[in-house]
Amino acid sequence: MGSLKDKYCIVGVGETEYSRHSGRTTRAMAVEAVKKAMADAGLGRDGVDGMMSYQGGDSTPSNWVSPDLGLRLNFFMDVVGGGSSSEALMGLAMGAIEAGMCHTVAVFRSMNGYSDFRIGGTGARAAQPVRGLDLAQVPFGMRSAGQNFAPTFMRHMYEYGTTSAQVARVRVAHSKHASQNPKALLKDRVTVEDVLGSRWIVKPLHLLDCCLETDNATCLIVTSAERARDLRRKPVHIMGVAGRVNKPRTDFHWAHGPISRVAGYHARDIVFGQAGIGPEDVDVTGSYDAFTFTTMLQLEEYGFCKKGEGGAYVASGVIELGGRRPNNTSGGHLCEGYTHGMSMVIENVRQLRGQADDYCPGGAEGKHSYDFSPGKCRQVKDARIAMNLGWAMPPTGSALILHN
Amino acid sequence: MPTAEYRGMSLVVPENDSEWREYFTLARGRRLMLRACADCGLMRYPPSHGCPWCASLQWSWREVSGRGHIYSYEIVAHAIQPGFKEWTPYPVVLVELDEQRGAPTEHEAIRLIANLVTTDFRPEKEENVAIGKRARVIFQDISENFALPQFTLTDEPPVGRVWRFPG
Numbered sequence: 001m002g003s004l005k006d007k008y009c010i011v012g013v014g015e016t017e018y019s020r021h022s023g024r025t026t027r028a029m030a031v032e033a034v035k036k037a038m039a040d041a042g043l044g045r046d047g048v049d050g051m052m053s054y055q056g057g058d059s060t061p062s063n064w065v066s067p068d069l070g071l072r073l074n075f076f077m078d079v080v081g082g083g084s085s086s087e088a089l090m091g092l093a094m095g096a097i098e099a100g101m102c103h104t105v106a107v108f109r110s111m112n113g114y115s116d117f118r119i120g121g122t123g124a125r126a127a128q129p130v131r132g133l134d135l136a137q138v139p140f141g142m143r144s145a146g147q148n149f150a151p152t153f154m155r156h157m158y159e160y161g162t163t164s165a166q167v168a169r170v171r172v173a174h175s176k177h178a179s180q181n182p183k184a185l186l187k188d189r190v191t192v193e194d195v196l197g198s199r200w201i202v203k204p205l206h207l208l209d210c211c212l213e214t215d216n217a218t219c220l221i222v223t224s225a226e227r228a229r230d231l232r233r234k235p236v237h238i239m240g241v242a243g244r245v246n247k248p249r250t251d252f253h254w255a256h257g258p259i260s261r262v263a264g265y266h267a268r269d270i271v272f273g274q275a276g277i278g279p280e281d282v283d284v285t286g287s288y289d290a291f292t293f294t295t296m297l298q299l300e301e302y303g304f305c306k307k308g309e310g311g312a313y314v315a316s317g318v319i320e321l322g323g324r325r326p327n328n329t330s331g332g333h334l335c336e337g338y339t340h341g342m343s344m345v346i347e348n349v350r351q352l353r354g355q356a357d358d359y360c361p362g363g364a365e366g367k368h369s370y371d372f373s374p375g376k377c378r379q380v381k382d383a384r385i386a387m388n389l390g391w392a393m394p395p396t397g398s399a400l401i402l403h404n
Numbered sequence: 405m406p407t408a409e410y411r412g413m414s415l416v417v418p419e420n421d422s423e424w425r426e427y428f429t430l431a432r433g434r435r436l437m438l439r440a441c442a443d444c445g446l447m448r449y450p451p452s453h454g455c456p457w458c459a460s461l462q463w464s465w466r467e468v469s470g471r472g473h474i475y476s477y478e479i480v481a482h483a484i485q486p487g488f489k490e491w492t493p494y495p496v497v498l499v500e501l502d503e504q505r506g507a508p509t510e511h512e513a514i515r516l517i518a519n520l521v522t523t524d525f526r527p528e529k530e531e532n533v534a535i536g537k538r539a540r541v542i543f544q545d546i547s548e549n550f551a552l553p554q555f556t557l558t559d560e561p562p563v564g565r566v567w568r569f570p571g
Contacts, residue, residue, distance in 0.1 A: 121484045129407075131416040135424050136450045137517045139415055139552055141480055141488040142496045150478035151498050158476070158535050158567045196571075200481035200493075204569055252450055254498050257511035259476065 012041025178331025243398020411487025
C-alpha cells in the first residue's frame with residue numbers, strides 16, 4: 001500500500017463542558033459532542049456515515065448516539081480501550097474510509113469520569129472482584145493508574161537522577177496554559193513549591209502530579225483530504241499515526257526492562273517514518289499527562305531530548321507557552337480536565353487552525369495577541385506541525401503527527 | 405477454591421483458571437513455583453499458558469528459592485481499595501528473583517509484585533524500603549488453600565546501589 005500521508009484530515013472537533021457533575025448520561029453528552037464537531041466541520045446529516053468510540057465499560061455505543069443526530073451509518077465500531085486510543089482511532093478511521101466502508105468518521109469518547117465511573121479507581125472500580133491477570137497486583141493494594149505506574153517513575157529516578165522538582169515543572173507549565181483556557185477546570189497557576197507541598201498519593205506522586213477526574217464527551221471527525229477542501233474549517237492533515245504500540249511482555253511489562261523505557265521507544269520510528277520528519281520539526285506537542293511523569297517519559301522516548309534527560313528537559317521551560325515547543329497548551333489532563341487523550345488532539349487541531357479558544361477577543365476566529373500573561377492568549381504563533389503522544393500504560397502508547 | 409476474601413476484596417480463581425489455581429494452592433503449601441517451558445527451559449511469571457520466548461505450550465511447575473532484591477517500589481499513602489485504608493502507608497515492591505536474572509536478554513528477569521512486610525505481616529516501615537535491598541518470600545495465608553506470596557527484608561548484602569526515594 002502506498003503512503004497515506006496527507007490523504008486524510010481532521011475536519012471537526014467538539015466537546016461538552018468539563019465538569020464534576022454532568023448530571024447527564026454518557027449518551028446525552030456524546031450526542032452533544034458529536035453534534036458540535038459536525039457543526040464545527042460544517043457537516044449535515046448526510047455528511048457523517050461512520051462512527052467509532054472507545055471505552056472501558058463506562059460509555060455509550062455509537063448506534064445509540066447516531067439516531068439522536070438523524071444519522072444512518074455505513075460503519076460503526078466501539079472498541080475497548082484506554083488512553084492512547086484517540087490517536088490509534090484516527091488511523092482506524094482512515095482505514096475504514098480507505099477500504100471504502102464509509103467516507104467520514106466521527107470518533108467520540110464519553111464518560112462520567114468523576115460523578116459515576118471514577119477513572120482514578122475509587123468507588124465502583126475498587127469494588128470489582130479480582131480475577132485473571134489482576135491477581136498479580138491488585139491483592140497487594142496496587143490498583144489505580146498511579147499505583148500501576150509509580151514503580152516505573154521510581155526506577156527512572158533511580159537510573160537517571162530525575163527529581164520531583166523537575167517533573168513538577170510539567171504541572172507548572174500546564175497550569176500556565178490552563179490559565180488561558182476558559183474551559184479549564186483548574187485555571188490557577190501553580191509553582192514547583194505548590195506541587196511539592198501537596199499531599200502524597202503514592203510516592204513518588206504528590207496530589208498535583210496527578211491529573212483530574214472529569215465528566216465530559218469529546219469528538220474528532222476524520223475524512224479524506226478531497227472532501228475536506230469543501231468544508232468549513234482549514235483542514236488539518238494527518239502526516240503519520242502509530243498505535244496502540246506495545247513493549248514486549250505487555251501482560252506484565254515489569255518482566256522486561258528497562259522498565260523506565262515506555263512504548264514510544266517502539267512507536268517513534270513508525271510515526272516519524274510515515275511523516276518524513278523528526279522531532280526538531282515539531283512546533284507543538286500533546287504528551288499525555290495522566291501524571292507529570294508520563295509527559296516527561298514520552299517526550300524523552302520520542303527523541304525530543306536524550307533518554308534520561310527528560311527531567312532537565314521539562315524543567316528548562318521549553319514545554320511552556322513562549323518556549324520552543326509548548327506541550328498541552330490547553331492545560332491537559334492535569335488542569336483542563338481528563339478526557340482519555342481526546343482533548344489533546346482537539347487542542348492541536350485548533351492550534352494548527354490558529355484558532356485556540358483562549359481569552360483573546362476573536363481568538364476562535366484566529367485573532368490573537370500572543371500575550372501569555374494570565375487570562376490572555378494561548379495560541380502558538382505560526383504553529384505548522386503538531387504531535388500527539390498518547391499513553392495508556394508504560395508498555396502501551398500511540399502517536400499522531402498533524403500539519404496545517 | 406472459587407473465591408477467597410481478603411481485605412474486602414473477592415479474589416476469584418475459578419476451576420477453569422489453570423494459570424492461577426495451582427500457583428496459589430502451591431503457595432499455601434509454602435512453595436513458590438513458576439511455570440517453566442518444557443522446550444526452551446525458561447521460567448515465566450505470571451503463570452501464563454504459552455512461553456513468551458518460544459511460544460511453546462508445553463510446561464511444568466518448577467520451584468524457586470523465593471530470594472531476590474527490590475528492583476523498584478512505591479509507597480501508597482492514599483489507598484484506593486477500602487480494605488487497604490487502615491494499612492497506609494504501605495510499600496508495594498517489585499522483587500527481582502535470583503533465578504534467571506538477565507535471561508534470555510540482559511534486561512529480563514523474573515519479577516513479582518508484592519507487599520514488603522514484617523514477619524507478622526505488617527507493612528514494612530517506609531524508611532527501610534529501598535531499591536537494591538535483599539528480600540525473601542513469606543507466605544500469607546488467606547484461606548485453606550490460598551496464600552499470597554509476600555516479601556520480607558533479609559540482612560544479606562544488597563545488590564548494586566541502595567537507593568531510597570528522598571521525599
